[in-house]
Amino acid sequence: MPILEYEALEVALPGMARPILDGVSLSVAEGEAVALVGESGSGKSVTARAALGLLPAGARVGGQVRVGGAELIGADADTVRAVRTGKASMIFQDPRAGINPVRRVGDFLTEQLRLVGGRSKAEAEARVLELLGAVGLPDPPRHLRQYPHQMSGGMLQRVMIAGALTADPRLLLCDEPTTALDVTTQAEIMAILRRLQREKGLGLLLITHDLDLAAATCDRIYVMYAGRIVETGTAAELLAAPRHPYTAGLLGSSPPLHGELTRLVPIPGSPMSLAQSAPGCAFFDRCHFAQPGRCDQAAPPLAPLGAGMVACHRVDELANSAAQEIR
Amino acid sequence: MTTDPGLLLQVSGLRKTYPSGGATVVAVDDLSFSLRPGGALGIVGESGSGKTTTARMLVGLERPDQGEILVQGTPLAARVRGRTARLARAKAVQIVFQDPYLSLDGRISIGDTLDGVLRLHGSPSGADRAARVRELLAQVGLGDREAAALPRQLSGGQRQRAAIARALAVEPAVLVLDEAVSALDVSVQAQVLNLLSDIRRDTGIGLVFVSHDLAVVRYVCDEALVMYRGRTVEHQPVTDLLSMPQHPYTRLLLASVPRPDWDPEAIGEQRRDLVAADALVP
Missing domain, CATH: 1.10.287 (Helix Hairpins)
Known part of the structure; x- marks a missing residue:
């Protein structure tokens, strides 16, 4: 059973030319690591926040979001609180933005256990020491007494992961958890997240702009563009044989570390803003394969293809040739 | 150090320390490298490696404690006094930051920014300047619409191109790029990377490309220098660095x-x- 399930989620702000999210369907099973990949403004963070019942103020919302079977769209405050305090936790890009700088790390970590979990100070501290050890911090008793500014970004991100675990969630939502960190630290944080997912059977939703990181750490990948899922499949397949021109374009845009070095083929133009809309495929203006009169008429539906799904009018023609040539 | 005017940039024995509490932090220690005309050196490192301090010393935003920076055989003055010296410094080395807002005035259109740079550097005729502004913008793939726009009216990629055009307007010997493509979306980053390799090919400018991303350094540079806590741990042609890291x-x-x-x-x-x-x- 999926721990997280979106069905045709729609989020629109009044006065904007297009919805922020336009029919997003996605699922994460227990013990599964899933990545949602997209560029800035694609709607990936809004999608993740919706799983905690956090939606932009004043937005018109449609569709469904279920966490562990509990429906969040239109839910009452108790349901939302139950999800946030017991089923799902979120880890953000900047650990310093989510912790009070004038309070000790220990106070931050034990707060929820004492206030929501009703545990005594000693019980809460014992639990937190255990969690700090589990995220690989070298000296848990000392870290409890430290202030956030006394820790490096990588250490503090571990504190935030420990904080996310105090609620014993079944689902971890990770919004660019390593983007602000050094590459060697990124590897350590991803190792911790993957171990938690495997050993505790947590569902993991990784929000990232980095297709290579997604493929290296997750089982399945959803690629998002302008508020829609444009392609989904297993990490291995998606990386080896991207079917959507946007996915192929993303891969063609990152220079390789090894192998032959040819001139990059960038995706022309820039991602669509909320002030722009298109009657047809949102990628039309930037697509090397766009066919006027066809691709700009109606939005392509997300349709099954092999083991995955692709939203492209020309996917059958491009499947085995052109879309992959860009790589 | 032997002075070789054939080299664009010669850096030797550079050291920079900062006081921190009662102690001294060595940000950069004994850094030496040189750059041929048309050469591109990648400086790779993580936070605290000293790579940004190095970039800032190269443009004179920080003064080294020790060591020397020669641009085309002439020492980069430790202190810049007066208009002539300031213009000479600007002609020697220019920088593009990660955040283009650091080098663009939010209240001035891109075209006027470039025009101001050209006027400052002694291009008297308005018609000449207008032609050169168009040329500079064309070089980075921008047109009349972007020339008339304020920085905030452009996309992130366009803004970074404008910052590159502003740096090129001075016709510097060396261009320093400090994580200049890191904040851009992948699809847009590729556009700027291609632009940088074209500029290198067409102008013979020397590039110092500071980045944490080895793949990007490989694409733009022919040499790479890896820094760790202020020290150079390895300096090799990029191909060798990637295939046989020492x-x-x-x-x-x-x-x-x-x-x-x-x-x-x-x-x-x-x-x-x-x-x-x-x-x-x-």
């Missing part, structure tokens, strides 16, 4: 780049072992 830290950096058979657990262990053995500091 220093354990370079190998760790390479292993850390995500790829399909990635094993982040092993990388974490490797890093802890290296730190414990103190094997990273040269």
